[in-house]
Amino acid sequence: MNLFCVGLSHHTADVETRERFAGHAETDGILRGAGCTEALLLTTCNRVEVYAASEKRVSTDEIARCLVRNIENDRSEYAPPFYRYEDEKCVQHLFCVASGLDSMVVGESEILGQAKKAYESARKSGAAGPWLHRLFQRAFRVAKQVRTHTEITRGSVSVGSVAVDLAQRIFGQLSSCKVLVLGAGETSERTARALVSRGVTDLRVSNRSSDRAQELARLVGGRAVRFDEWPQQCREIDILITSTSSETPLLTPKMLAPMLRNRVDRPLFIIDIAVPRDVEPSVNEMHGVYLYDIDSLQSVAEQSLALRRQQITAAEAIITEHVADFGKSISDKLNCKAPSAERRALGETPLHTSEL
Amino acid sequence: MDRQLLIVSTLCFLAAIGRTIISLRAGIFRPGQFNFLAIGLGFIFQTAFLSIRGHALGRCPLTNLFEVFIFLAWSVALIYMLVGPAYRLSLMGAFTAPLVVLLQGFALIAPIDIRHPVKLPANPWLEFHASISLVAYGAFALACIAGVMYLVQERQLKTHQLHSIFSHLPPLTDLFAAITRLLWWGFALYTLGLASGFFVGQPLPYVQVVCAFGVWLLYAVILQGRHLRRLAPKHVAALCIVGFSAALALLWGITFTAQMQSLP
Numbered sequence: 001m002n003l004f005c006v007g008l009s010h011h012t013a014d015v016e017t018r019e020r021f022a023g024h025a026e027t028d029g030i031l032r033g034a035g036c037t038e039a040l041l042l043t044t045c046n047r048v049e050v051y052a053a054s055e056k057r058v059s060t061d062e063i064a065r066c067l068v069r070n071i072e073n074d075r076s077e078y079a080p081p082f083y084r085y086e087d088e089k090c091v092q093h094l095f096c097v098a099s100g101l102d103s104m105v106v107g108e109s110e111i112l113g114q115a116k117k118a119y120e121s122a123r124k125s126g127a128a129g130p131w132l133h134r135l136f137q138r139a140f141r142v143a144k145q146v147r148t149h150t151e152i153t154r155g156s157v158s159v160g161s162v163a164v165d166l167a168q169r170i171f172g173q174l175s176s177c178k179v180l181v182l183g184a185g186e187t188s189e190r191t192a193r194a195l196v197s198r199g200v201t202d203l204r205v206s207n208r209s210s211d212r213a214q215e216l217a218r219l220v221g222g223r224a225v226r227f228d229e230w231p232q233q234c235r236e237i238d239i240l241i242t243s244t245s246s247e248t249p250l251l252t253p254k255m256l257a258p259m260l261r262n263r264v265d266r267p268l269f270i271i272d273i274a275v276p277r278d279v280e281p282s283v284n285e286m287h288g289v290y291l292y293d294i295d296s297l298q299s300v301a302e303q304s305l306a307l308r309r310q311q312i313t314a315a316e317a318i319i320t321e322h323v324a325d326f327g328k329s330i331s332d333k334l335n336c337k338a339p340s341a342e343r344r345a346l347g348e349t350p351l352h353t354s355e356l
Numbered sequence: 357m358d359r360q361l362l363i364v365s366t367l368c369f370l371a372a373i374g375r376t377i378i379s380l381r382a383g384i385f386r387p388g389q390f391n392f393l394a395i396g397l398g399f400i401f402q403t404a405f406l407s408i409r410g411h412a413l414g415r416c417p418l419t420n421l422f423e424v425f426i427f428l429a430w431s432v433a434l435i436y437m438l439v440g441p442a443y444r445l446s447l448m449g450a451f452t453a454p455l456v457v458l459l460q461g462f463a464l465i466a467p468i469d470i471r472h473p474v475k476l477p478a479n480p481w482l483e484f485h486a487s488i489s490l491v492a493y494g495a496f497a498l499a500c501i502a503g504v505m506y507l508v509q510e511r512q513l514k515t516h517q518l519h520s521i522f523s524h525l526p527p528l529t530d531l532f533a534a535i536t537r538l539l540w541w542g543f544a545l546y547t548l549g550l551a552s553g554f555f556v557g558q559p560l561p562y563v564q565v566v567c568a569f570g571v572w573l574l575y576a577v578i579l580q581g582r583h584l585r586r587l588a589p590k591h592v593a594a595l596c597i598v599g600f601s602a603a604l605a606l607l608w609g610i611t612f613t614a615q616m617q618s619l620p
Contacts, residue, residue, distance in 0.1 A: 155518075169513065172527035264585045267528060284514065287588040296516045303518065 001037070002056070003131060005090040006063040006082055007049030010104050013081035021048045021067040031127070034062045038129040040122040040136070041067075042097075044114045046104050051094060053131040060084050091326055094135060095319045098143040100152060107152040107308040112143050134330070142322045149318060150311045155304025159187060159297045160194040163271045166300070167195065167239055170267050170290060175199040178237040182206050182230055183244035184216040187273045187294075191241050192220045204237070206230045208244070234259045234268075241271045242278040251279040253286055260286065271297070358412075359464070361405040362426065366460045368398030372453040391449035398456070399433040406430060416483035418490070421611045422469035427487070428607070429459040431494025439498055439538065451501045482556040489549030493607060495542030496575070496600045499535050503596035506531040510590055532589045535596060536582060543575050561613065567606045574599050 008018060022043055031039035036052040043049075050063050060082050085093045093102070098115050100107045119136040122128035128136070147153050156162040164174075171177050179200050181192050184207040192203060203222030206229065207213035213224040225233060234240065234256070244250060251270070260268065264287070272279040272293045284291035292300075372394035405426065409417035417423045436452045463469070509525040512518050525531070550572055553560065578595045581587030587595070 166513070166518075168527060169509070169518070169525075170528050172530045262585075264587075265532065265582070265589050267589075287590060290513050292516065300516060300518055 001053050003053050003090050004086045005049055005051050005093055006060050006084050007047060008081045009047035012083060017081055018048055031066050034058055034066055038132045039127050040118055040132050042115060042118040051132060088323060088327060092323045094139045095142045095322060098139040099146040099315055101312060101315055105157050109153055138326050142319060146315045146318050150314045152308055152311045152315050155307055157301045157304050160190045162297045162300045163191045164194045164198050167269055170269050171238060177239055178202040179239040180204045180233050180237045182242040184212045185243040188241045188243040189216055196220055204233060239269045243273045244278050246278055249278060249280045251283060253282050256283055358405050358408045361401050365398045365401030366457060368394050369453045369457045372449060376450045395433060395449050395453060399437060402430045402433060415478040416487050418486040419472055420470050422463045424611045425459050425463035427490045428493055429456045431491045432456055432497045435494040435498045448501060479556060481552055485549055485552040485556055488545055492542045492545035492549055493603055495538050496603055499538035499542060499596045500600035502531055502535045503593035506593040535593060539579055543579055546572060564610050571603045571606050574602060
């Protein structure tokens with residue numbers, strides 16, 4: 001049996017190329033028609049991959065032809081960006097993909113859910129059989145182990161999630177935190193949504209345009225407050241998200257000092273995502289005030305990514321161990337089940353030769 | 357026999373430190389159960405040591421500097437066992453274990469286990485005064501550790517350097533709540549210890565009394581400043597470190613003076 005993976009990802013192809021080969025619902029069936037005994041299509045925004053098992057060799061071109069949306073495309077146009085992994089390399093690649101090592105954002109966990117979904121879909125359609133079942137079940141186990149035993153998923157890597165993580169490092173539980181969103185931009189909306197998803201219930205929105213404030217308040221489940229009221233609101237709130245288009249700073253230490261007078265033991269977390277900035281940087285020097293502008297949030301995200309990259313070696317060690325073990329278990333199964341003649345036949349396949 | 361128990365106890369605390377160092381080197385610093393179990397085991401051996409020593413002396417084992425240090429280390433572990441899991445501060449174990457090892461290690465190495473030439477008579481008030489004061493010291497020690505953790509976390513958040521080895525520290529507000537509670541516990545116990553000192557039936561050295569009241573006053577000022585919201589949490593955390601250093605210096609002074617006076 002030949003186990004292989006053919007695909008393209010953000011490493012090898014741009015988004016336009018990936019779109020052309022994104023496959024479709026019936027791809028699994030078509031792949032079986034092309035000669036694959038079992039086939040599974042994994043499609044995400046960053047990759048299009050086919051995992052398959054076949055008795056005879058199925059060429060990369062044949063796989064690509066099954067995937068391509070526009071059948072009139074010339075073969076030479078789509079063949080180059082594809083990579084192909086066979087047997088042990090294929091197993092290793094899938095383990096890396098499922099563990100988030102091959103993702104654009106190293107350690108992201110969305111890929112595991114997408115792989116599970118792809119497997120479930122292939123299983124239901126009957127396209128995935130015992131080979132892919134074993135392979136994917138092991139991949140899910142490996143991904144879980146990598147997440148548990150390394151820090152590959154540690155830290156946040158987007159502005160919104162960094163802001164939420166910081167808020168939790170300051171306040172712990174966010175359910176009792178009061179949040180004011182000043183300026184109803186897209187990033188502040190995303191950040192507000194992230195905070196709501198972590199338990200924030202008291203959310204106020206203030207914007208020069210009251211219509212936009214009301215709209216955002218409705219979207220995130222908060223309440224709109226008049227723009228001229230935001231300085232008063234600052235006395236009550238715990239988290240301020242600001243992203244107005246003001247040319248001059250809205251918040252200075254002089255303005256903030258009287259607001260902080262009665263809240264000496266309550267920290268104030270300010271997320272300034274406006275460019276130019278809404279809050280004077282010197283505000284961060286005030287007691288109990290933690291100011292993060294867009295650059296500092298991005299720098300924290302970068303630190304997280306760097307830390308995740310440091311964990312790649314540890315994750316790879318786990319994967320290598322599992323690849324060897326998986327190969328051995330498959331080999332043992334073949335030796336147990338296959339009659340001697342069949343074993344000899346299997347021994348000639350690349351799968352068995354590579355101890356898979 | 358009793359010293360061997362103490363050595364085993366110190367090894368348990370060292371295991372907790374070792375585990376933390378290994379975690380740090382691997383880049384993983386998660387509060388786990390191992391530290392809590394290692395400290396728990398160390399605490400059991402400490403208790404066994406104090407029990408054997410107490411039976412041998414026929415009184416609370418607080419007769420020399422060695423015993424005082426061990427009792428203090430026991431108090432620190434005790435308060436940690438009570439406070440750590442309750443306030444989700446299991447990471448505090450990583451900070452507590454080195455302090456205990458320092459206290460016990462010094463007590464084991466330094467020639468301070470000097471037996472009294474004559475058996476000291478039991479004095480329940482004196483024993484109550486000494487033991488309750490030392491448990492209060494344990495609470496102050498933990499408040500000091502929580503203060504260090506608070507300052508580290510605060511510094512990381514202010515400087516935007518969030519991925520150091522201590523990135524799993526508890527949230528600022530949780531730490532501050534723990535500091536406040538530990539200060540109140542410590543202060544209440546210390547007040548009780550101080551008051552019971554007047555019932556020991558012995559003349560009290562003037563300097564020691566003044567110093568003890570000085571420490572009491574310092575903690576009263578910290579708590580009052582906190583209560584009236586005159587002190588920022590950062591200052592409370594810093595003062596916890598100052599307060600415990602002063603308390604430790606006083607403890608040394610009292611025990612050392614008492615030991616000198618008892619020598620023939």
